[in-house]
Structure formats: C-alpha cells, structure tokens
Amino acid sequence: MQAILFDIDGTLVDSNDAHARCWVEAFSEFGKDFPYDLVRHQIGKGGDLLVPDLLNAREMRSFGEKVKKFRSKLYKETYLPDVKPFPGVTDCLRDLSERGVKIAFASSANPDEVKYYTRLLGVEDLLEASTSKKDAKFSKPSPEIFRAALEQVGSDEKLTLVAGDTPYDILAAHRVPLPIAAVLCGGFERKLLSKAEFIFQNVQELLRKIEQVDDYFDA
Secondary structure (H helix, E strand, O other), X not given: OOEEXXXXXXXXXXOHHHHHHHHHHHHHHOOOOOOHHHHHOOEOEOHHHHHHHHOOHHHHHHHHHHHHHHHHHHHHHHHHHHOXXXXXXXXXXXXXXXXXXXXXXXXXXXXXXXXXXXXXXOOOOOEEEEEOHHHOOOOOOOOHHHHHHHHHHOOOHHHEEXXXXXXXHHHHHHHOOOOEEEEHHHOOOHHHHOOOOEEEOOHHHXXXXXXXXXXXXXX
C-alpha cells in the first residue's frame, strides 16, 4: 500500500452529530422541521446534494441557497469549536507515515474547515495532499474528491486505500474505483457499510490490522 486517502468528518474527528444538529437547526430557521434521524443519515453528503434531497423544487427556489449559507455560518460559529478528534487518531496517522504510507486528506468540506481540522489534529507536516470543496464541483458520493486527492498524492491507484465512515464515501471510492476501509466511529450502522472492502471500529483498528490491508494489495 502506497497511500491512504482519509475522509475527515466522522473518520478522524467526531463531528457527524454536530453536522446533523446544525442542519436540523438551519432547516428549522426556514420553517422546515425534519426529524434528526432523517438528517443524520444524510450526513456525508455535501450541501449541494443534501439540501435538494430534502427540499422540493419550490422550496429549493425559495430558500435552497439561503439554508446552505446559513448552515455554513452557523456551523463555523456555534458547532465547529466543540469538535474533537477521535482518541489516538494523530498518533495513528504518524505511525502510518513512519511506515512509509503517504497520507492525504480527501474532504469536500469548506476550505477553512479543512484547515481548522488539520491544525486541530496537528498533522500539517504529515500530509502529502489535502482537498476541500474547491477541488470538486460535486461532493460525495461523486468520486471527484477522491480523484482529486489521488492525483495530488501521486500514488498508484492500484495501491491506494480510502478511509471513510459513510455509505457515500463507499460509493464515491468505488466509482474511482478504489477500495475502502469503512470505520464505524462515524455512527453509521454496519449494514449500511457492508459494501466496503474492510470495516473497522476506528482508525486505531485500521492501524492494528494494517497487515490484513497489505495482504489485500499483495493479492
């Protein structure tokens, strides 16, 4: 294995619940009260796909763009400061780097959020590549972000793994196509991640079972 393309939200930082609460609050601001669980299962998509999946055509014309802008500001000001990395993630990334695995962040979050998370994790010196919303027209499950990260990191796609936490990460990775290790720490049910090549509890388990992953590529 030459490289791992890491999704950030829900994979490296514990932010999925915060994103769901923020979207629920943002939609409510415009008179749309969605059940939390409905929104929570949409997390992993960007606003370009999440919003039209939940609104109808008339609502999209009326306030579709407004709700996206409101949510971005609300998340940055109210929710982002409370987001924490999952335990041990930074050490895992450093260990992988020391093993010769190239580390890339493959996120379609806003550029300022990716920068914030990178500083929060303290891994600026480890990254061979990093993407954000500006690197793709469409967010996951479009494969654009993973393709952009793959191009930046310069690894052989036959020797590159994706690490993510949502069904949308899996679909995006397979559209490249790249194999993916799905982690359960993002809160999605195992059955929704069943199409991944690997399922681990978290990035720490991925590191502990790295030989199993290497065997996949050797085969």
